[in-house]
Amino acid sequence: MSQSMQVNRADFDRLMVPNYAPVDMIPVRGDGSRLWDQQGRDYIDLAGGIAVNALGHAHPQVVEALTEQAQKLWHVSNIMTNEPALRLASKLVAATFADKVLFVNSGAEANEAAFKLARRWAHDQVGPDKHEIIACSNSFHGRTLFTVSVGGQPKYSQGFGPAITGISHVPYNDIAALEAQISARTCAVVVEPVQGEGGVIPASAEYLKAVRALCDKHDALLIFDEVQSGMGRTGKLYAYMHSGVAPDILTSAKGIGGGFPIAAMLTTGRVAPALSVGSHGSTYGGNPLGCAVAERVLDIINTPQVLDGVGERQAQLTAGLRQLADELGVFSDIRGQGLLIGAVLAERWRGQAGQVMKLAQEEGLLVLQAGADVVRLAPSLIIPEADIREGLGRLRSALLRLVG
Ligand SMILES: *Cc1c(COP(=O)(O)O)cnc(C)c1O
DSSP: OGGGOOOOHHHHHHHSOTTOOOOSOOEEEEEBTEEEETTOOEEEESSHHHHTOTTOBSOHHHHHHHHHHHTTOSOOOTTSOOHHHHHHHHHHHHHSSOSEEEEESSHHHHHHHHHHHHHHHHHHHTOTTOOEEEEETTOOOOSSHHHHHHSSOGGGTTTSSSOOOSEEEEOTTOHHHHHHHOOTTEEEEEEOSEETTTTSEEOOHHHHHHHHHHHHHTTOEEEEEOTTTTTTTTSSSSTHHHHTOOOSEEEEOGGGGBTBOOEEEEEOTTTGGGSOTTSSOOSSTTOHHHHHHHHHHHHHHSSHHHHHHHHHHHHHHHHHHHHHHHHHOOEEEEEEETTEEEEEEOGGGTTOHHHHHHHHHHTTEEOEESSSSEEEEOOOTTOOHHHHHHHHHHHHHHHHHHHO
């Protein structure tokens, strides 16, 4: 059988398109907040598959939902609807500002749908001139050509030919800059309530309120990209719930499937009709397998037990990180919201987040970076206290080697 074929990390360089540079070890098994590699070495997982494994690895109830559905129905196409999709949509609508849901397969696709919806809505309501999208510098919205164009990091769109036009960028958390840029030509403003890839920077509630007011004044739609900040990551189901500012469109991915690829675009009854029959679609979007998994993930996460637990774990993790900052002087700031945490490297260690990641991995710990200056943590929302303690201990060993 082909499944007994031996493979190793060198095969990656031989076989794969070189757009990634994966670490040396290959994980083969996960359980909760632990991973094991080909050699049987264990890792504490504070990376969570980049904020995806919201319930850790192989959560028994999620495995149950997946395997039950796998024996019933995987895919039917959007010529038909299906029960898991309708149940999941009903629960998302009940839990949020939204009246309508579109399912897709990834964060980029959810944002692609959001931007297309905003343009089509403005086109139908006002006309083709109202097509401009305002995004924030340093934002991240995915890797399709439209979403890298909207994203505020030029390095991701350079060299890919004519960019999509009608997009401008303003500094994050800067009300005056948005006020100066927004106009009657603006169809949408897109904001991450917590900038993830951009360095784990939360928006202030004051900023979000002002963005909402400016959108209302100029009849523009407010889009919250909650691909990373959503699904309980910040201690509420969605980060917008902390500020009380509701968007017109919200995108959700990463944690929504707990590791299964599924994403959603949520919107209101006022805006949704612009995506009329035939205007947009996806072969796999809303397939019963993904929706059954996401329904179970939502059932588990959207409970006081899990959401309140995020705050407790955040407190434990940030206290440990502050202690390391005091002891070793490596971090100048610990920031973020809930279990999306950024440890900012102090002046002396700027640019070395990748090195910290590498040293941590050697100590049996998985962490992330958010740019070159920020070590990012996005663990399971239900990571056990003991794994946090052990993870902090392994991080200390890695940082001791960094400071030499
Ligand atoms: C990860 C991410 C995306 C892209 O999601 P994919 O599933 O990789 O397409 C979009 N927006 C934000 C805020 C993200 O963190």
